[in-house]
Each structure stands twice: as C-alpha cells, then as structure tokens.
Amino acid sequence: MNGRSDSVEIISPNNVLANAMLRSIDMVRPRLQATNPDRVAFCVGTQINGAPHLGTSLVQTAAFLLAKQTKRAFGVDTVVRFGALDNAPYDIRLDPETHHAYQTTYFHALGADGVDDLLGKYYRGMFDSLADATGVDYEIETYTAQQTDPAFRHEFLATLGWLDQIRWPLAPSHGQVHLRLPCPECGWAEKRAERTRLQRTGSGGADFTAVCTDHGDYDIAVTADTGAYLDLATLYRNLVKERMAARDHVTLSVMVKGGDWAYGCQLVDEAFAQLPGPVPPPRIFTPMVLTDTGAKLSKSLIREGKVAPPPGTHPWMLDVTEWPGSIDDYVDAMVWLVGKMLADPKHLYRSYTTQELDRIMTARPATTTGVRAREMNLYRRYFDLVASGRKTIEVRVQYPNLRNLKVGDHIRFVCGRDDALTQVRRVARYSSFEEMLDSEGPARVNPDSPREQQLANIRRIYGPEKEALGVLAIEIELLDHAV
Ligand SMILES: [Zn+2]
Structure with a gap:
C-alpha cells in the first residue's frame, strides 16, 4: 500500500498472548468494549535524564503506532500522552552522619526552563516527527506539572488512609515507602525517606515531618492545592497515576511501558488490590533490548566500564542522537522496526538482542517511495x-x-x-x-x-x-x- 515492501524476516516462537490474539492492538479491545470511551490516550513516561537510548525510542514509537492502529481498527479518537519525568535524580550525596542518601531532582536543579530545554533537545523534534509520520497528536506533561494537579494530589492523599496496607506492596522488604518531600529551603530530600514521617492525615490533607542535612527538621503540609512538592518514588507514582487515569470515563488511558515493567507492575497490582475503587488501566509492554547475556542493555553499566558493549551495538542504540541521519530518517527507521514488531503478537511479546536488532536494521530496505x-x-x-x-x-x-x-x-x-x-x-x-x-x-x-x-x-x-x-x-x- 505504501509502496514499500521488504523481505526482512523475524522468526518468533508462539506465546500465550500470540495464541490468544490475532493483532497486537487487540490488547486494548476488552476495555474499549467494556467502557466505550470517547477517546484513547496512550501514555508513555520517560525519565528526563540525558540522551534517550533505543529502548526509549521503542516504547515511544510503539505508543504512536498503537494510537494510529487503534484509531483505524476501532474508529475511536486517539492521542499520545508523554509524561516527562523531571523528578529523576539529578544529583545524590550522603549525609555525613547517618550516611542516608539525599537527592535533588532535575526540576529542582535546572528549573522549569532547564527541563524545557532538555525536552526540546531530546524529545520535541522526535515527537513532532512521530506525529507527522502517524497522524497522531501528542501532549507533553512534566511530572512537576502533574503533581501540582489537585486531582493527582487528592488521589495521593486518598491513599494515605491505607498507608499501612499499601506500604508493603510498595516496599515489600521494609515497608518504608519512598515518599520524598524536598526541603523547602534547598530542594534536597532524603532519597529513601528514612526520617520522613506522616504525622496526621485527614480529609483536608496530610502533615509530614522530615529532616534536611543542612536545614534540620522541617514540617510539610500536603493538601490538594498547596505548593509543597510531592516526589513519589516509581511504584507509588505509578499507583497514583494509574488510579487517577482509571477514574476518567471519557478518555481510556492505556499505559505503554518497556518490557521490564511487566515485573514492576506486579507490585503496583498488589497495591491496587489493597485499595478500594478503580482497577488498573490496560498496559502494553514493548520488547526489551537485551545484551548477549540476556540482560537488559544498560547504558550506565557500559559507561561505567562494568560491561562491554554487546555484539551488534551501534552508538545510536545507546544514544539516539548518534544516529547517522536526520530526526525524520531516524523516526522512519523506528516506525519501520516497531511496525514489524507490532505486525504479529509473536514479535511484540518477546525481547531482542542488540545483535538481532543489528541484523534486522541492516537488512532494512531503503525507503522506496522517496517521499515522507x-x-x-x-x-x-x-x-x-x-x-x-x-x-x-x-x-x-x-x-x-x-x-x-x-x-x-x-x-x-x-x-x-x-x-x-x-x-x-x-x-x-x-x-x-x-x-x-x-x-x-x-x-x-x-x-x-x-x-x-x-x-x-x-x-x-x-x-x-x-x-x-x-x-x-x-x-x-x-x-x-x-x-
Ligand atoms: Zn534543606
């Protein structure tokens, strides 16, 4: 149809999901049938902490292609929502006495303008190009903006009445939830919240106490509309975000995540099970990029010299800005690659080594139509x-x-x-x-x-x-x- 044919073959074994579904996109169908929403938002979150790698691009490209295919297959309006996690740790230091780790976020270190510069540098061009290539619109929201939303804060406050139940799924080894409320004077917070205490919670809000290395004890009041920064660690943040999304009956949120999240969501589901109210939204997991040992490709382990780049690794797989070509050219390559993965649930619900991705990408046919x-x-x-x-x-x-x-x-x-x-x-x-x-x-x-x-x-x-x-x-x- 689009004048581009190729003979690059991917061979994948059958699996439980591929056995149950003809099309990858059918994963959203049960909830579409059950709730009949006006539109579907494919939600993808990315830590804003430097140049993205191939795994990030796979998840983001999958979100756009799934949105495009859902629109076409089910006749419903779709959008991609990009959550820019600007609460990623920017710097970590140790308290000299307790040796507790303290961290400051990208937002606190760089400010809203600095975060916006990073979004422009690494993501806006790619998202504009993906939007062009797929005909799907997108919205960007930073975590910092999200946590100021009264609905988000209310959802968080509502979980505190069950903190004794959810702290075990959110922190199964010790029950200490990593709830970071940065010091109002310097913006640093105890990474693992060892000395952060919930003093009181009620219908209007919650009072916490915490300790800063430089500024000592401080009190934080969290209500739906106060400005105290609420830095939730990964599992807690996902619990609140997913519960909030599940209450929206106009827009169905579908979470698109890298395959390693299939493990992480087990604990989010345990926390859901402890709480009254909504059930988790649908989630679609995308293929992981693996090394030859079967471990997930880790840019930081390679950078720190702990492992060598595995066979077939190209520089752009670790840092997509190294791609030898334009952003449009990179996006076209990703749309082609992820399109092949989505074409059959057998190819989607699996992982790929760098060597296999190298083989597939090397065999990628040149764009034959010549027009984008x-x-x-x-x-x-x-x-x-x-x-x-x-x-x-x-x-x-x-x-x-x-x-x-x-x-x-x-x-x-x-x-x-x-x-x-x-x-x-x-x-x-x-x-x-x-x-x-x-x-x-x-x-x-x-x-x-x-x-x-x-x-x-x-x-x-x-x-x-x-x-x-x-x-x-x-x-x-x-x-x-x-x-
Ligand atoms: Zn301080």
Whole structure:
C-alpha cells in the first residue's frame, strides 16, 4: 500500500498472548468494549535524564503506532500522552552522619526552563516527527506539572488512609515507602525517606515531618492545592497515576511501558488490590533490548566500564542522537522496526538482542517511495472526493503537530485500506470556519455539499474549543491514488 515492501524476516516462537490474539492492538479491545470511551490516550513516561537510548525510542514509537492502529481498527479518537519525568535524580550525596542518601531532582536543579530545554533537545523534534509520520497528536506533561494537579494530589492523599496496607506492596522488604518531600529551603530530600514521617492525615490533607542535612527538621503540609512538592518514588507514582487515569470515563488511558515493567507492575497490582475503587488501566509492554547475556542493555553499566558493549551495538542504540541521519530518517527507521514488531503478537511479546536488532536494521530496505508523507485519516465520503481529485481544499484545525505544515509537504490521506498521496500547494490560516468557507469557496472543500451543510458537518467534527485553535485550509494536489 505504501509502496514499500521488504523481505526482512523475524522468526518468533508462539506465546500465550500470540495464541490468544490475532493483532497486537487487540490488547486494548476488552476495555474499549467494556467502557466505550470517547477517546484513547496512550501514555508513555520517560525519565528526563540525558540522551534517550533505543529502548526509549521503542516504547515511544510503539505508543504512536498503537494510537494510529487503534484509531483505524476501532474508529475511536486517539492521542499520545508523554509524561516527562523531571523528578529523576539529578544529583545524590550522603549525609555525613547517618550516611542516608539525599537527592535533588532535575526540576529542582535546572528549573522549569532547564527541563524545557532538555525536552526540546531530546524529545520535541522526535515527537513532532512521530506525529507527522502517524497522524497522531501528542501532549507533553512534566511530572512537576502533574503533581501540582489537585486531582493527582487528592488521589495521593486518598491513599494515605491505607498507608499501612499499601506500604508493603510498595516496599515489600521494609515497608518504608519512598515518599520524598524536598526541603523547602534547598530542594534536597532524603532519597529513601528514612526520617520522613506522616504525622496526621485527614480529609483536608496530610502533615509530614522530615529532616534536611543542612536545614534540620522541617514540617510539610500536603493538601490538594498547596505548593509543597510531592516526589513519589516509581511504584507509588505509578499507583497514583494509574488510579487517577482509571477514574476518567471519557478518555481510556492505556499505559505503554518497556518490557521490564511487566515485573514492576506486579507490585503496583498488589497495591491496587489493597485499595478500594478503580482497577488498573490496560498496559502494553514493548520488547526489551537485551545484551548477549540476556540482560537488559544498560547504558550506565557500559559507561561505567562494568560491561562491554554487546555484539551488534551501534552508538545510536545507546544514544539516539548518534544516529547517522536526520530526526525524520531516524523516526522512519523506528516506525519501520516497531511496525514489524507490532505486525504479529509473536514479535511484540518477546525481547531482542542488540545483535538481532543489528541484523534486522541492516537488512532494512531503503525507503522506496522517496517521499515522507504525513498521514491524515478521512471519512469515506471525503476520501473519495480527494482520491478523485474533486476536493482540493482539506480543512483542519491547527493542532500543534500541524504548525510546521508547509508548501511542498506530502500528505497521505487514509481511509480503511485505501490511501491517496497528495502534495501541499498552499496553507491558509483563518480564525473561523465561516471565514475559511467565504474565502476559499465551499465548492473546493466539497463540490457536492452546500455551504450551510458543510458548516454543520465541520462543526460536528470540531467543537468550538477546537475551532478556537485556528482553522487551516490546506490546498492539495493529487499525486497518485490507490483505491
Ligand atoms: Zn534543606
């Protein structure tokens, strides 16, 4: 369909999930059937602590492709939500007396602007490119922003009444939950919260005491809307985030995580089991990148010289900015690779060694069409007009991923199994659909429908809040069609 065929073969044994499902995307179907949501958000979280590696790209690319396939297979609106974990430890030091570890987060060390710079440096270009390649929009939220959300803080406060029950699943070896409430004066917090104590919890909030190496004892009051920074360790953060997501009946959240999380979620599920209320959201685990020993590829172990780079490792596998080419070129390679993994549940629910990934990527066919097209989905009645060349103006609202759309770009319109490749001749921006129709002329948007009917149809697709983003009229020229 897209003019690209390849004979790279992946051989995978059968497994329990592959035996149960024909398509990888069917993993979201049970909850879709049960809850009938308006849209599905594929949620992916990444620690903001330096250059991403291949494993990170696999998870992120899978989120976009799963969103694209879900939209197509189940006809539901989808989005990718990127959680930027700016509470990753930036620096760690030891208290000279107790030898307790203290840490400060990326947010506390670099500030919101510094974190935003890192997001721009490592992720925005990749996400814009993934959005273009898949036709799926994305949202970025930092952990720092998330923990200020009253809903998040309320969800956390609600768990404190069951702290005696959930502290065992969250910390099975000692029951000491790593709940970090940084010192208000310096922003450092005891990493393992050895001396952080819950003094009182009630309906309005909770009072804690903690100890800073430099500033001594301090009190922290956590309520739904106070500013005290709430740095939850990994398992607790996932518990709160997943419980919050599970309460949303309009948007179904699907967590997309690296395969090593399949183990970690066992404890999150134990904590869920101790609490009343929602059940965990659906989760999809993506393949792990392994060394020749079968261990997960670890950038830090290699950097520290504890292990040698395993066979088949390329520099870009450890640091994706080392990819010998543009971001678009890298994203195309990832979309191809993850597309192959998603094509069969046997290929998705397994891991890959660096050597096997090297073999697959080396055999990757060159892009044969020569054009990189962003994909846009169309209803059948509009698609047929585009594919016959009768519709030359496509109307969209100005989603963030369309801000770079320009003359000369290619757009592949998709409807079911059909697609039509077009090239952008002109992009005009308007403040309303009326203004756009008056200026462009309704016949070029839809030759078969009168102006007022078009306006009603467009407004059924895009509500007032979407129209407020701005209206794009995209003049297109049909290059080929394969109906
Ligand atoms: Zn301090």
